[in-house]
Amino acid sequence: MTVTTNRPDRILRICPACGRELRIPLQFVGQEVQCRFCNAAFVVSPQAAAEPPEGLRFVGSGVAFEIVRSWTGAPDEDRRSTFLRHPTKQALSDFLVAAECYGPGVLFLGGLEVDSGQPVSLAKVKPGDVRIVPLVNVYHAYFWVKRGQRTRARLIVARL
Numbered sequence: 001m002t003v004t005t006n007r008p009d010r011i012l013r014i015c016p017a018c019g020r021e022l023r024i025p026l027q028f029v030g031q032e033v034q035c036r037f038c039n040a041a042f043v044v045s046p047q048a049a050a051e052p053p054e055g056l057r058f059v060g061s062g063v064a065f066e067i068v069r070s071w072t073g074a075p076d077e078d079r080r081s082t083f084l085r086h087p088t089k090q091a092l093s094d095f096l097v098a099a100e101c102y103g104p105g106v107l108f109l110g111g112l113e114v115d116s117g118q119p120v121s122l123a124k125v126k127p128g129d130v131r132i133v134p135l136v137n138v139y140h141a142y143f144w145v146k147r148g149q150r151t152r153a154r155l156i157v158a159r160l
């Protein structure tokens with residue numbers, strides 16, 4: 001796996017404890033370092049760690065699923081990705097979503113309102129932030145990144 005970073009003297013690694021991306025100076029390969037986000041200690045592998053699988057998977061034993069992937073905004077439009085939609089346009093009030101944004105872009109969550117069908121903003125998740133968002137009064141929930149931007153994020157959707 002080839003990983004490119006904008007700093008040739010650094011390599012990109014995923015913290016095994018918190019999953020965030022770290023750009024580590026090359027001289028630390030083979031040595032133990034501490035994650036600057038969660039302080040977990042780990043040895044910097046010369047090979048890139050396997051990233052979490054892209055896409056959707058179920059987590060735990062309840063009704064919950066997790067999405068971990070990168071999204072890139074389209075150059076000419078705000079592209080929305082649906083993650084939950086009620087088949088008969090009823091409110092998704094018994095669901096909530098936990099969203100963690102790793103950056104570099106900001107992740108936006110929105111939905112379509114039950115009564116009006118109009119888009120409403122649900123949350124803006126900045127890099128390094130986690131937001132827990134109840135899906136109140138929307139029947140369709142989606143996220144997007146701004147035009148031309150890219151971000152990596154984890155979403156966990158849970159049924160209350």
Ligand SMILES: [Zn+2]
Nearest residue numbers: 015018035038
């Ligand atoms: Zn960490």
